[in-house]
Amino acid sequence: MSITLTEKAASHVTGYIARRGKGIGLRLGVRTTGCSGMAYKLEFADQANPDDLEFESHGVKVLVDPKSLPYIDGTELDYAREGLNEGFKFRNPNVKDECGCGESFNV
């Protein structure tokens, strides 16, 4: 069981949390919504819940609720730039198909 961040993603997250002024890490998860079934959740974490699973990657704490983990286990979070746009990218080995835009997916 693991969730990892690329070094690039981790440095961006560290910077964002520092500028935000609060937060213990990142929360990753999934929600059952969207055109293909599932959608990613990517949020700042201000506190850990009792059931949360914790991972650490390049100094960034990642919290995942146990229900979400099977859908994203093994995911590597990357930071990428495409044209003028930039942001985080989930490299999720569990995905079977995703909608055209990639915002929601199926396992």
Next chain:
Amino acid sequence: MALLQIAEPGMSSAPHQHRLAVGIDLGTTNSLVASVRSGTAVCLTDAQGRALLPSVVRYHSSGAVDVGDLAQQSQAEDSRNTIVSVKRFMGRGVSDVAHIENAPYDFVDAPGMLQIRTCAGVRSPVEVSAEILRVLRARAEASLGGPLVGAVVTVPAYFDEAQRQATKEAARLAGLEVLRLLNEPTAAAIAYGLDHAVEGVYAVFDLGGGTFDISILRLTQGVFEVLATNGDAALGGDDFDHRVFCWLLEQCGLHQLGPRDTRLLLTKAREAKEALTLHASARVTAQLDNGEVIEATLTSEIFTDITRTLVQKTLAPTRKALRDAALQVSDVKGVVMVGGSTRMPQIQQAVGAFFGCEPLNNLDPDKVVALGAAMQADVLAGNKAAGDDWLLLDVIPLSLGIETMGELVERIVPRNSTLPVARAQEFTTFKDGQTAMRFHVVQGERERVGDCRSLAHFELRGIPPMVAGAARIRVMFQVDADGLLSVTAREISTGVEAAVSVKPAFGLADEDISRMLRDSFEHAKEDMHLRALNEARVDAQRLIEAVHSALEADHELLESEERAAIDCRIEELQSAMKSEDHRAVKTATDALNRVTDTFAARRMDRQVAQVLKGRRVNELDF
């Protein structure tokens, strides 16, 4: 796959339900767009990594439009069709813009707002601004990866109704939903996170290329309130460049310069000024058109010396703003620096010394307004969790009022009232049987209508005929959070109503806000005299009208010499009214009043007699 941003806890958006919102600083010289990404406000750049978009638009006869750097480069070769500093023309008529004759455009003085004839057709400043906004919108949508739900657009705190309305229209034309217009100083304060800071009073010192604005804000429980604004519409970094330019001429013994040399030396002057931000001295070398090479060294000391009066000029409006807010320097907790010219150490020092504290300057002063607007847009688009929310209050830069008899202004919403605001006042009719009333909505600090800015006219009809002074007409002024005004007039007994939602008479007689404010101080005394005179004249006119209608009804009550005396006093009063002496008008009014006393008493007796005729005392209800 899509690129994601980090959301606030519990605020992840559903797929395809982005709440992408931006803040836009639509500036006179440069414009910027910013957005909050993963919790941090950033300015969005173009493909070359440039954040600043020069606010320059060039029209081609083919219909093509260039915006930004490309347009700026062609400024010299096609100046008639290359529009710069369009912000100065927003919501303005030709007669409103100072030094308009220096602008190389073919102006069309359309009713309301001026227009510019270009090779692609006649364009209004709203359309030109919309071109700039369109480019920023396209940049934002490419950067954020989706359509925008809306934008917060910043405007100077002193922008009047017409200018705000024009800015909103430009955004609409560019396909942007305006979440809110935000005053520039308020945006800057937000960028520094002062909304989460200690409660208290903050100053925003904004010295741009050509304008200076000072604003005093008060923060209470996370809420901003603009207490006062002031400034100088003709003071900015360009003036500092000009001082250096003049110094160069003197040093090098130059006199007459061609336009090319002038431009060259102005550029060299600006570069030298900018170099002094980080260095103690700057070397200037330039080769003139005639081949002559000039050299000079500008030191920090010389620069401080030659620009001292300019630095001092920023402090006078600063003092005035504090006085308007009824505050002392010691009440100010912090000072925010905005505008590229605040990079000058001389300005930093002067401001620090004036307020007795280190100014806040760690954000890029060119970007700080756009960043704050982006943070506000993020909140308004619903990306912040409940409780993180905050509300902003702004103020009216100039008083709003209506014209009353005697061409005087009755102020209804005073300057520096916080927005949104609703104020009502009752007025009455001037003549017997008057059934309609015309309202003239004005903005300004002067006592006479002609010295204020005209915003709108409207009429209330269907007032039931009554004697003068009996009708009650309630006039309500409402200004919404964006600073847009609506006025309603309602006759209380019948409920008939008329309204105008400014429908701004785009740009009428005035120059700029700071000038209007200055005038109101300088002319305070003569304005006071003028008000006294016009009020006396209105009183006199009302008395003459009343005497005339009494004479018409009951002239048989007067002996011929009594009648002659009254006529004589009326004539005297009429000639006194032509004088400039309000005391003479008042004395003549009193004289007419006295001479008609007996007449009035007889009329009263006659009316009482008519009422009593044929009735017994016990029938009367006293």
